Amino acid sequence: FGLASAVLYTATNVALRHCVQIDAFLVSAAKAIPTVVILGPYLIWMLNRGEVVASSLRMVPRFVGAALVGQFIGNAFFQLALARIGLAISVPITLGTMIIGAAILGKVILNESVSFRTLIAMVILLASILVLSSPGNHLQVEDEAMMTSEVDSLTTAAEIGFGSVCAALSGLAYAVFGTTMRQALTGGLSAPLTMFISGSVGAISLWGVS
Numbered sequence: 001f002g003l004a005s006a007v008l009y010t011a012t013n014v015a016l017r018h019c020v021q022i023d024a025f026l027v028s029a030a031k032a033i034p035t036v037v038i039l040g041p042y043l044i045w046m047l048n049r050g051e052v053v054a055s056s057l058r059m060v061p062r063f064v065g066a067a068l069v070g071q072f073i074g075n076a077f078f079q080l081a082l083a084r085i086g087l088a089i090s091v092p093i094t095l096g097t098m099i100i101g102a103a104i105l106g107k108v109i110l111n112e113s114v115s116f117r118t119l120i121a122m123v124i125l126l127a128s129i130l131v132l133s134s135p136g137n138h139l140q141v142e143d144e145a146m147m148t149s150e151v152d153s154l155t156t157a158a159e160i161g162f163g164s165v166c167a168a169l170s171g172l173a174y175a176v177f178g179t180t181m182r183q184a185l186t187g188g189l190s191a192p193l194t195m196f197i198s199g200s201v202g203a204i205s206l207w208g209v210s
Contacts, residue, residue, distance in 0.1 A: 003069065003094065005120040007076075009088055012031075013091060013120065014087065015063060015089045016031075016078075016079060016082055017081070017086070018064055019084050020082050020083035022077070023210060024076045024077075024079035024080045024083070025076050025206050025209050025210050026058055026078045026206075026210040027079050028071060028072075028079055028206050029202065029206035029207040029210050031202075031203075031204060032071065032075075032198075032199045032200075032202030032203040032206060033076060034199075035150030035196065035198065035199030035202075035203075036196065036200050036203050039192050039196040040196060041096065042192055043192055043193060043196055046192065053187055053190050053192070053193050054189050054190060054193055055188040056067060056187060056188025056189075057188070057189075058188065059183060059184040059187040059188060059189055060083070060184075060189070060197070062180060062183070062184070062196060063180055063183075063184045063189065063194060064197060064199075065180075066176055066177050066179075066180035066181070066196060066199055067170070067177065067198040067201040067202065068123055068201055068205060069173045069176050070174060070175060070176070070198065070199070070202075071198070071201060071202035071206055072173075072174055072205070072206070073172075073173035073200065074173035074174045074177060075170075075206075076168050076206070077166040077167070077170040077173065078090065078094055078166070078167065078170040078171050080162075080166045080169035081094070081163045081164070081166040081170060083138070083163070084159050084160065084162060084163030084166070085160060085163035085164060085167065088093065089145075089163075089164075090163070090167045091145055091169070092128065092153075093164060093167035093168055093171065094149055094162075094167045094168070094170045094171040094174070095171065096125045096126065096128065097167075097168045097170075097172055098170065098171035098172070098174045098175045098178070099122070099125060099126060099171075099174045099175075100122050100126065100175075100180060101171060101175030101176070102169075102172075102175040102178055103118060103122060104175075105175055105179040106179060106182075110179065110182060112182070116180070130137040148173075170182065177198075181192030181194055181198075
């Protein structure tokens with residue numbers, strides 16, 4: 001499932017890279033719609049079968065807050081980063097900060113242990129993020145067809161810095177969202193319900209802003 005998720009996220013990110021001329025919040029709002037459309041009927045089907053959708057709703061308010069963070073800062077800021085530093089740089093920065101943030105939040109909030117090997121890996125990840133986000137790498141564009149637009153959008157260090165910060169904040173937002181989702185899953189909410197809530201929060205809030 002993890003490998004399938006990675007492949008599908010890669011395909012999604014490639015598609016998102018082709019939408020950078022559209023408002024980032026509008027793109028993120030559209031991205032939330034399929035989750036609601038697909039999981040809404042699925043949840044109704046689960047209820048009709050007598051399956052448990054939620055054994056407790058106490059985590060719903062906290063998860064809604066985390067979903068807002070994930071949708072606005074995670075999805076929208078990632079889209080802003082794609083427009084400024086491209087796919088090949090945005091993804092490593094986002095994933096690196098997400099892994100580091102998740103390890104820290106897992107230790108602080110979920111009381112999960114962090115091994116010495118994990119700490120070493122985090123340091124290496126942090127070093128790689130600094131290398132990948134350096135201004136000298138931005139000319140290594142991934143698609144010749146986009147070369148002109150990418151070079152034009154990356155002509156200033158300020159743009160590169162802004163894109164890198166957006167990617168890092170997106171990763172941290174995903175870490176917050178992932179940690180809270182783990183709490184919600186162990187606190188009584190089913191996986192389909194959590195994703196439906198996340199999609200609904202994104203669809204309503206991001207479409208409202210757009």
